[in-house]
Amino acid sequence: MNINDIKNYIKNFQNIEENQRSKLLIVLVANVDGETQNYDDYQNTSVLSEYYTLDEYENLSVSLKKLGYEVISYFNETDFIDAIINNKINRLRKKILVINSAQTGTYIGRKSLIPAFCEHFKIMYTGSNPYVVSLCRDKFHSNAILNNYLQNPMPTYLYSYAHGWIDNKSPQEGEKIIVKLNGESASIGLTKENVFIYYSDADIWLKNLSKKYNQPIIAQPFISGYEVELPIIVGKESIPLFAVGIKINNSEKIADNFLDYSIRFSHLYDFYNYDNYNIDIADKMKKDSQKAVKILGIEGFGRVDYRIDCSGRYYVNAP
Template identity: 25%
Template sequence: MESYSKRVAVLMGGISAEREVSLKSGTAILNALLRSGVDAFGIDLQRNAVQQLLVTEFDVAFVALHGRGGEDGCIQGVLEWLGKPYTGSGVMASSIGMDKYKTKQVWSMSGLHTPKSTLLHSKEELENVCNTFTFPVMVKPIHEGSSIGIVKAKDQNELLEAYNDALQYDKLVMVEEFVKGNEYTVAVVSAEALPVIGMITSNDFYDYEAKYQSTGTVYNLPCGLEPAVEERLKVLSKKAYEMIGCEGWGRVDVIIDDSGMPWLIEINTCPGMTERSLVPQAAKHSGIDFDTLVVSILQTASLKSL
């Protein structure tokens, strides 16, 4: 690569439930930048994150934070005020993308297919779910990533249990209709969709355990779809990414049901970059090695609004 003269701070850690995954992502990114000759260092952000950034000298931030505080527009807003370019989406897209319910509303209003859902504010609303949804249903804290707190509820008793469990992670909980089908993910880097990955797990769905702990999860590259179907899925995912206003990079999760209909599930505006992560897998299938991928993301860093 051409010489990159700016000093890069890799922001990792944070205080969300995804802290440990973020530390792994950040470490992998930092090592890739150092191998590529970039003047880079890591910052493990704590609750005094603003003060940490104020006393640290750097030119550009590579955001490797997952979850609330780092992927939801908060740290992006701080970086805007500091006048520091950063990787990934801006404040608004980050905020919308972190909110599963708001994301689905944007997609629905744009005419894109996403499973029916409702927001729960209290236990009293669970009865309405039983009357308007067919079991099983998915119960999700709307501001968590990595499938943390997500449960597939098969009946009313499991729904109540899942709701109480989700409240441990978020005061806002969403119930979503369950779509039976095959799960896929599409990475978008520098406005280009990478090859589609198909995920196969023996779990009920592609949950946290399947993502980070199971040795039985299978990632299909090529994804197994007909070339024309894969291309349509890439076009759909790129449109979903653009509708949220994402920049730099991101990843869209999709389920294709038994009739062949693709359903948009959620978007990740700062995807994982661990050894098991999906964006590096898709890039590798395109002939892009990990270090090249990281540097290409760094080169998209910019100020977004102020």
């Protein structure tokens, strides 16, 4: 699909959206730095990396209002749930459409709370259903599924402080690996220390990390080379947009660099159009992304991340 096809596809959505503006009340449920209060947090790598900045939130809110929508905002899930249960929103006047990015706290599955609540009260919402939201937040489970279907499976091992290596499967001694929190995103818990040459004596460190964040850890081979994010619109068709390359230190080839917490939180990275860098690999990743969102059941808008080695072999990258 070329750029004109993508523009026409988006235009069809715009035509549908224009006819719905007067009928919809947009409810933004979002965590915003400085506005969301009273949340559990981690030390050193805060959940704030998942939150909107005030500028980001205002850009979204103001854009929707400029389009002609009526917009109500809630900065945590509890206030929105209270408003629905106690009829503080007039649901008879307009249909509610919830746009949710809230995931307050540190508990596993937290981003599924609002989709599940909306399902129960038959409220429209954007994005995937609660099961798929939680599935895609679980790196081990989602990778285990995709590894059965995609052409370049990524070996993924699971470690927990309660059970050690699951099924006694661990990385090879002397293998360079990266370890990540199984249930987090936005580089939470991911520092430079998380990439190292594996030997079994590292299990003590892994146990402490798992216990500190109260969740399992995944380990994968570390892929030196490039990092790419591929956004995709998922409707009746799955339409991949251009592949977005990650640039660190002004270099497209980031080699042994990666988006650790400090780089992500401080925005010490930039983007470039990977389609212009290597269209052949980009097109292959787009086809795999279409397959991935279908297999996982993603709806609305999604993203599939990749690491690409120096030979051009690419792997789905757990977020």
